[in-house]
Amino acid sequence: MESTVQVEPVSVSVKNLSKSFGTQQVLRDVSFEVKPGEIFVLMGPSGSGKSVLMRHLIGLEKSDSGQTLVGDGDAQQAETHERIRTSMVFQAGALFNSMKVYDNLALYLREHRLYDEATIRTKVESVMKALSIEAAGDKIPAQLSGGMKKRVAVARAIIMEPQLILYDEPTSELDPILAATTTELIATISRETGATSMVVTHDRELALAIGDHVALLMEGELVFGGTPEELRNSTDPAVREFMNPKIDPDNPRFRKQEK
Ligand SMILES: Nc1ncnc2c1ncn2[C@@H]1O[C@H](COP(=O)(O)OP(=O)(O)OP(=O)(O)O)[C@@H](O)[C@H]1O
Numbered sequence: 001m002e003s004t005v006q007v008e009p010v011s012v013s014v015k016n017l018s019k020s021f022g023t024q025q026v027l028r029d030v031s032f033e034v035k036p037g038e039i040f041v042l043m044g045p046s047g048s049g050k051s052v053l054m055r056h057l058i059g060l061e062k063s064d065s066g067q068t069l070v071g072d073g074d075a076q077q078a079e080t081h082e083r084i085r086t087s088m089v090f091q092a093g094a095l096f097n098s099m100k101v102y103d104n105l106a107l108y109l110r111e112h113r114l115y116d117e118a119t120i121r122t123k124v125e126s127v128m129k130a131l132s133i134e135a136a137g138d139k140i141p142a143q144l145s146g147g148m149k150k151r152v153a154v155a156r157a158i159i160m161e162p163q164l165i166l167y168d169e170p171t172s173e174l175d176p177i178l179a180a181t182t183t184e185l186i187a188t189i190s191r192e193t194g195a196t197s198m199v200v201t202h203d204r205e206l207a208l209a210i211g212d213h214v215a216l217l218m219e220g221e222l223v224f225g226g227t228p229e230e231l232r233n234s235t236d237p238a239v240r241e242f243m244n245p246k247i248d249p250d251n252p253r254f255r256k257q258e259k
Pocket residue numbers: 021026044045046047048049050051052053
């Protein structure tokens with residue numbers, strides 16, 4: 001992917017982060033570090049607080065206590081995000097359906113008046129080439145397949161040359177081959193741009209294949225943090241159950257959860 005731009009990666013640091021909504025505590029004293037340039041994978045069951053945690057990192061949520069740093073800046077201050085380029089690849093792509101793919105990609109550069117139209121064209125074409133989506137330029141998102149839409153969403157995120165890229169469930173709703181392709185894409189972008197990557201996912205294959213570090217959040221608490229190898233070898237019953245749930249049709253777990 002020779003047409004991508006190298007960036008200065010940033011660290012992420014979460015220290016003793018707690019957050020409640022009303023009486024429900026969603027994050028409990030969560031702490032972890034992400035090193036510049038690494039791929040950090042955040043896993044955990046539905047409702048465990050992953051999205052709330054990520055929202056803190058892009059400044060959309062205010063903590064009750066604790067600290068979230070992106071580089072040397074407080075993630076909850078707008079100034080940090082003006083200085084450090086962070087982009088998020090949303091699950092549904094967050095593309096404008098009424099606009100051609102080319103215009104979706106050019107939008108950020110045009111809105112921020114960063115370059116003249118000729119330079120924008122060069123940049124958009126270069127990112128489209130890097131992700132092999134040149135043929136999609138004149139189409140609107142509704143005309144694209146799921147896999148192509150994912151690549152356009154990734155293209156839209158990397159066009160701003162982010163130092164930190166956050167992926168929200170990038171492989172959900174994809175067939176196994178497309179999930180593998182998207183996983184490879186995340187690894188390639190990480191390698192080629194040098195950006196720090198954080199991936200929220202339920203996808204164990206992705207976590208084990210490309211994570212430098214993996215963290216597991218359960219009921220708002222970080223119950224595991226380590227390498228994929230350490231995750232694979234964990235003897236913690238909750239971690240093992242999450243990674244390898246045994247399906248027992250005679251003793252369904254939803255019945256146990258009802259009690
Ligand atoms: N703005 C909010 N107000 C009240 N409760 C909220 C709010 N945002 C999230 N929650 C609650 O916080 C809990 C954690 O939600 P969150 O979306 O972070 O889970 P998640 O781990 O991302 O789940 P999933 O994997 O299903 O996306 C849920 O119980 C949710 O209902």
